Amino acid sequence: MPVFLDTISADFETAFQALLSAKREDSPDVDVVVAQIIEDVRTRGDAAVIELTARFDRLDLTPETMAFSASEIAEAVNQVTEVERTALELAAERIRAYHERQMPTDQEWTDAAGATLGWRWSAVSAAGLYVPGGLASYPSSVLMNAIPAKVAGVERLAIAVPTPDGQVNPLVLLAAQLSGVDKIYRIGGAQAIAALAYGTDTIAPVDKITGPGNAFVAAAKRRVFGKVGIDMIAGPSEILVIADKDNDPDWIALDLLSQAEHDESAQSILITNDTEFGQAVAQAVETRLETLQRRAIAGASWRDFGAVITVRNLEEAATLSNRIAPEHLELCVADPVALSKHTIHAGAIFLGQYTPEAIGDYVGGPNHVLPTARSARFSSGLSVMDFLKRTTLSQMTPEALRAIGPAAEILARSESLEAHGLSVTARLKRLNG
Amino acid sequence: MPVFLDTISADFETAFQALLSAKREDSPDVDVVVAQIIEDVRTRGDAAVIELTARFDRLDLTPETMAFSASEIAEAVNQVTEVERTALELAAERIRAYHERQMPTDQEWTDAAGATLGWRWSAVSAAGLYVPGGLASYPSSVLMNAIPAKVAGVERLAIAVPTPDGQVNPLVLLAAQLSGVDKIYRIGGAQAIAALAYGTDTIAPVDKITGPGNAFVAAAKRRVFGKVGIDMIAGPSEILVIADKDNDPDWIALDLLSQAEHDESAQSILITNDTEFGQAVAQAVETRLETLQRRAIAGASWRDFGAVITVRNLEEAATLSNRIAPEHLELCVADPVALSKHTIHAGAIFLGQYTPEAIGDYVGGPNHVLPTARSARFSSGLSVMDFLKRTTLSQMTPEALRAIGPAAEILARSESLEAHGLSVTARLKRLNG
Numbered sequence: 001m002p003v004f005l006d007t008i009s010a011d012f013e014t015a016f017q018a019l020l021s022a023k024r025e026d027s028p029d030v031d032v033v034v035a036q037i038i039e040d041v042r043t044r045g046d047a048a049v050i051e052l053t054a055r056f057d058r059l060d061l062t063p064e065t066m067a068f069s070a071s072e073i074a075e076a077v078n079q080v081t082e083v084e085r086t087a088l089e090l091a092a093e094r095i096r097a098y099h100e101r102q103m104p105t106d107q108e109w110t111d112a113a114g115a116t117l118g119w120r121w122s123a124v125s126a127a128g129l130y131v132p133g134g135l136a137s138y139p140s141s142v143l144m145n146a147i148p149a150k151v152a153g154v155e156r157l158a159i160a161v162p163t164p165d166g167q168v169n170p171l172v173l174l175a176a177q178l179s180g181v182d183k184i185y186r187i188g189g190a191q192a193i194a195a196l197a198y199g200t201d202t203i204a205p206v207d208k209i210t211g212p213g214n215a216f217v218a219a220a221k222r223r224v225f226g227k228v229g230i231d232m233i234a235g236p237s238e239i240l241v242i243a244d245k246d247n248d249p250d251w252i253a254l255d256l257l258s259q260a261e262h263d264e265s266a267q268s269i270l271i272t273n274d275t276e277f278g279q280a281v282a283q284a285v286e287t288r289l290e291t292l293q294r295r296a297i298a299g300a301s302w303r304d305f306g307a308v309i310t311v312r313n314l315e316e317a318a319t320l321s322n323r324i325a326p327e328h329l330e331l332c333v334a335d336p337v338a339l340s341k342h343t344i345h346a347g348a349i350f351l352g353q354y355t356p357e358a359i360g361d362y363v364g365g366p367n368h369v370l371p372t373a374r375s376a377r378f379s380s381g382l383s384v385m386d387f388l389k390r391t392t393l394s395q396m397t398p399e400a401l402r403a404i405g406p407a408a409e410i411l412a413r414s415e416s417l418e419a420h421g422l423s424v425t426a427r428l429k430r431l432n433g
Numbered sequence: 434m435p436v437f438l439d440t441i442s443a444d445f446e447t448a449f450q451a452l453l454s455a456k457r458e459d460s461p462d463v464d465v466v467v468a469q470i471i472e473d474v475r476t477r478g479d480a481a482v483i484e485l486t487a488r489f490d491r492l493d494l495t496p497e498t499m500a501f502s503a504s505e506i507a508e509a510v511n512q513v514t515e516v517e518r519t520a521l522e523l524a525a526e527r528i529r530a531y532h533e534r535q536m537p538t539d540q541e542w543t544d545a546a547g548a549t550l551g552w553r554w555s556a557v558s559a560a561g562l563y564v565p566g567g568l569a570s571y572p573s574s575v576l577m578n579a580i581p582a583k584v585a586g587v588e589r590l591a592i593a594v595p596t597p598d599g600q601v602n603p604l605v606l607l608a609a610q611l612s613g614v615d616k617i618y619r620i621g622g623a624q625a626i627a628a629l630a631y632g633t634d635t636i637a638p639v640d641k642i643t644g645p646g647n648a649f650v651a652a653a654k655r656r657v658f659g660k661v662g663i664d665m666i667a668g669p670s671e672i673l674v675i676a677d678k679d680n681d682p683d684w685i686a687l688d689l690l691s692q693a694e695h696d697e698s699a700q701s702i703l704i705t706n707d708t709e710f711g712q713a714v715a716q717a718v719e720t721r722l723e724t725l726q727r728r729a730i731a732g733a734s735w736r737d738f739g740a741v742i743t744v745r746n747l748e749e750a751a752t753l754s755n756r757i758a759p760e761h762l763e764l765c766v767a768d769p770v771a772l773s774k775h776t777i778h779a780g781a782i783f784l785g786q787y788t789p790e791a792i793g794d795y796v797g798g799p800n801h802v803l804p805t806a807r808s809a810r811f812s813s814g815l816s817v818m819d820f821l822k823r824t825t826l827s828q829m830t831p832e833a834l835r836a837i838g839p840a841a842e843i844l845a846r847s848e849s850l851e852a853h854g855l856s857v858t859a860r861l862k863r864l865n866g
Contacts, residue, residue: 084847087840094837098550101542107534116784117531117798122777124811138848171847207811222658226666229811233659248863254856261852293851340826344555351549351828354860358853359829362841365550366825378557378640378662380823390813392799393773395784396792404527407520408795414517414604415571418726419694420791423687427787430681 002268002282002306006275007316019307020323020374024236024265034190034219041194046202052191057133057164061186063202068173068184076170077177084171091363092143092178098365099151102384108393114400118393123153124229126204127387128196129181130211130221131172133162133188139175140361144368144382145210146179152387157181158206160196162188188213193220197228208387212369231386235373236265239357240326240346242317242339243281245274247332247353253284255330258358260301261294267305269324271317278308318342325376328357347376398431435715435739439708440749452740453756453807457669457698467623467652474627479635485624490566490597494619496635501606501617509603510610517604524796525576525611531798532584535817541826547833551826556586557662559637560820561629562614563644563654564605566595566621572608573794577801577815578643579612585820590614591639593629595621621646626653630661641820645802664819668806669698672790673759673779675750675772676714678707680765680786686717688763691791693734694727700738702757704750711741751775758809761790780809831864 005015040048050061068076080088108118129145131137142159149157159176161168163186176184185203187195193213199205209221210231221230239259243252256268272278285302289295311317314333321329325345333339336351343349347370350357361368369382396404405424412421438448473481483494501509513521541551562578564570575592582590592609594601596619609617618636620628626646632638642654643664654663672692676685689701705711718735722728744750747766754762758778766772769784776782780803783790794801802815829837838857845854 087843090840251859254852257852258856346824348825354831354834355829356856358856359841362844363837364827366827391779392781394797394799396788398787401787404796407523408792410520411795419687419690423691423789423791426684426687
């Protein structure tokens with residue numbers, strides 16, 4: 001049974017706090033092992049990667065077979081049905097169109113002092129994308145990571161995807177191909193992250209690593225952060241649905257379950273201003289759970305972390321939503337646009353009852369890699385910005401230096417940084433002399 | 434003596450690689466201690482912060498004296514000279530004007546399928562800024578961190594600045610006041626980062642922590658990353674100057690020294706297409722080092738990590754610059770704008786001989802918090818973006834769902850996520866009658 005809360009209850013605040021701080025993920029502490037793996041890959045390169053892949057994925061590689069060959073990719077891609085290919089192509093096209101609009105513009109201007117200022121954006125040269133193997137090897141995630149990188153202008157884009165016992169998902173390879181990925185390595189775990197960050201004889205190092213992974217991958221990304229850029233440390237998925245009574249309880253139930261089925265640690269929350277509607281949704285969830293393929297996972301998630309919260313009105317709903325800062329937020333109310341202006345801490349907002357969150361996972365266009373675990377308070381979903389960096393520009397004329405240089409001299413002196421000041425003084429002396 | 438390299442030498446590549454990979458910072462491994470401090474602050478809150486401040490800063494605090502009072506700030510600020518105040522105000526005004534231009538815009542559009550898509554930016558609610566105590570307590574850094582936060586719209590901005598033995602820099606408090614900082618705590622080290630991240634009875638938790646610090650602060654920021662956002666883990670400062678012979682060697686020498694004087698681990702590199710000019714600059718550095726106040730620090734940095742590289746031409750200079758990916762890049766050549774289009778991996782570029790890097794440290798306008806240690810390959814200097822996050826928006830009409838929903842159903846099935854597919858199917862069934 002999920003928890004049922006009501007803001008009119010005296011103990012609501014305590015119960016809501018408990019919901020917010022529930023520890024959903026019990027990550028094993030793999031940091032020591034991961035540190036050893038990274039050191040091993042740094043020291044021994046390919047040999048370490050090959051040994052670790054044999055041990056963890058039961059797969060024997062050589063430097064020559066570490067990456068998929070063009071013919072291996074073609075052969076796998078040929079297994080994809082036409083229906084699936086068409087769907088994946090539509091998704092790729094829509095994701096590309098959305099992300100192309102994110103490209104920021106350079107700026108340059110000359111101010112009153114005569115200083116020309118501005119900035120310029122450029123892409124990281126090389127990026128690596130981690131794709132989990134097995135159950136969570138999602139082609140849609142390949143599109144969501146690879147397309148923004150290519151739109152940003154990343155020249156070299158590599159994928160690392162473990163293939164336990166040699167098993168590979170043809171759709172993942174097709175998604176990589178549609179996105180313009182340059183190289184696909186069949187390696188995984190902390191050893192893949194280390195190889196992408198530091199390089200080996202076979203694997204060229206990259207500048208930025210993105211993509212989800214298990215506890216080993218997450219710990220490795222945290223460790224190589226600084227040497228390379230990383231996207232984020234993603235936690236289990238979440239959805240918050242704010243719905244009034246003018247909704248089909250079954251639709252809302254399916255939206256809640258579409259998060260719950262991801263992972264036993266996922267969290268699905270409904271906020272409604274109608275107690276009866278909340279009960280009807282909970283009932284519809286139970287009905288769907290009787291037949292859902294992934295009912296074991298979805299049922300555990302809903303039972304352990306699900307919640308139905310009754311509020312007095314939609315303002316209260318918005319306030320609670322901002323405290324939850326959900327990864328996904330569905331607004332199934334009469335005026336979802338108006339409500340969305342108050343729900344500011346959220347990774348992605350889905351407006352109205354015809355926008356189930358699943359649309360955003362595949363074909364909507366916006367990215368599905370989103371901040372989890374309340375981090376929408378301070379971070380954003382993946383975008384082209386993750387593959388760009390900004391260089392600031394400034395150019396002084398002699399007049400500009402005369403106008404603002406003296407202030408720099410004073411501040412340098414106050415910070416006891418004499419050479420800073422002298423570098424201005426020497427120039428002003430010539431100009432004024 | 435700095436190293437002298439020449440691209441025409443047979444061993445240039447080896448020597449340049451050595452320069453690139455020189456380990457300049459020997460950070461002590463403080464991770465275990467920092468983990469204990471964070472745990473202590475999480476568990477015991479104010480009491481832990483007070484004990485640790487007494488131990489490390491020799492300062493006895495109470496919950497009531499943890500933050501500076503308005504009258505304490507006013508009193509300290511009164512000690513600042515008019516000349517310094519005016520300079521700091523000019524700096525604040527110019528930094529604000531530059532960063533105001535960085536504010537991104539929201540977007541919304543309806544595409545051919547009838548889907549309304551877009552995104553909306555919003556500020557983090559609360560941010561914390563770490564300011565080192567002692568020698569590196571720079572008022573300019575307060576402006577550079579606090580102003581972008583306030584321009585972004587951060588409602589609550591707190592500073593943590595240690596005051597060893599109660600010593601405080603009045604200019605730091607004035608800079609905080611000019612930037613609109615809401616609260617200034619006299620605490621430092623890992624305990625300050627922990628208190629800002631997790632909160633105590635006295636200190637409200639924030640969503641994002643920025644600002645430089647020592648090894649303890651850096652390790653603590655790395656540990657709280659995820660619970661809150663952080664800016665970057667900054668390393669020692671660097672400058673690369675590309676200069677032709679039509680420059681005053683003394684000016685260039687002072688620019689190199691203005692990085693070297695920061696820190697013995699700082700690195701200053703000159704690339705020139707004229708060997709004699711390079712020698713003249715090296716000579717000018719030696720001359721300035723005879724009298725410079727911070728000659729011990731600057732001399733050590735120049736001797737241990739300084740370099741003068743002669744190249745055949747400016748294309749070669751640009752290629753090497755991109756491999757170095759410097760924090761600061763000065764282009765003192767006849768056409769700096771043309772050259773800057775090829776030097777794409779750099780935190781900040783200073784164009785022409787009247788733009789010493791020190792202008793950018795104080796009054797230019799662009800931020801002086803910049804990516805170090807080659808991280809300009811994948812990251813940018815601090816900006817308003819660090820205090821904003823983006824929420825993506827999507828809204829389907831019935832027609833849009835009919836157009837793109839079937840592809841989502843197919844992809845959900847291919848990923849074995851049945852509820853995802855059913856959430857679309859249920860709606861399409863109703864729509865299609």
